[in-house]
Amino acid sequence: MPTGPEDVLRILESVKDPEVPVISIVELGIVRGAEVSGDTVRVDITPTYSGCPAMRTIEEEVVLTLKAHGFREVTVRTVFQPAWTTDWIGEDARQKLREYGIAPPGPAELMVPIQLGRTMPRQACPFCGSADTATRSEFGSTACKSLHFCNACHQPFEHFKAI
């Protein structure tokens, strides 16, 4: 029977992000804490984006997984502060993203809302490593990704936006 928050976090390593199934919700940095009391546990998670449709699936997975490990009562609490940042994604997880074909985020910088005529920072291609890439759109297949194109290997690819 798991007894402490570390055990809970270890168990939750098996819960993957449903939209990026190579990294766990712990690696993604959205599990903010766990409190264990006997066979009862409360897990705090924070959303990546306000409208992230994966949050409900993740909550259900957390409950099912912890119940399968012997907890009788599992509650999931959504916390908003501090707001999630991609800086919480660990180095191992960044390598996994790259291998999966998604360029990992750089450091989350100050968000500048209006930058007319700027040159978009280039993301290294996760397939061939080339820096000769171009941004197609700051919005991609999910809220957390943007669209890019590699001029060297002619592959479109996605980038995990730094926020």
Place this chain on the structure above:
Amino acid sequence: MPDNPLFEYLLRLGDDRLVLGHRLAEWCGHGPILEEDIALSNISLDFIGQANLLLGLAGTVEGKGRDADGLAYLRDGVDFRNHPLVEQPNGDYAFTITRSFLFDAYDYLLVQALQQSANGELAGIAAKAVKEAAYHLRHSSEWLVRFGDGTEESHRRAQEALDALWRWTGTLFAADDTDQALAASGVVPDLSALEPVWRAMVTEVVARATLTLPPPPPTGRGYRRGDHTEYLGHLLAEMQILPRSHPGASW
């Protein structure tokens, strides 16, 4: 003043995002290019996500057992508190972008300030929303410049959109007693401090887009009492028909 100013204020925040989110979602599958179709759907998702959080909090603050869905789907137009700007129909793409730009600049400044709210839950929602708002504003400001400073045709359409939408910006900073009461207790920012910053942002982008700013719009507060343009009712009819026809339906 309403009995519960915080509830009233959360409805305003939530309704703006719900209504604009719905408008932007109407472009899904109809965008001028695939990347823009995806962009507007993403932005819509951010707004509807924020609306879900804000209306959920409003329901808790109200304490009468209404949740976010209950507030979104089971209120009539007269009870909606969104600005008339966001309910205006999409029009062409220049119109949609111009409407978004005028709102996004306001929204960014508002949620940025709301991060310091004395209400911890509201501050938390704002801390998440401000990152999304920055992306929205970059998107709409860049497109407005592209249209305004583009071809003769795109310039004309962007100017027509600005001329038609400008009159609805007059309500954005028209503070009433709800705003003032909540600002006095540090829950919301003082709108009059945000207005000059918004005006400077809008003026800069409009100039870069080689467009002309119309004369100052009328400042109305009627929408605070549920006055809306005719367009809101049509939007709500489509948005609400399923949960009203099939109460409690899930899929």
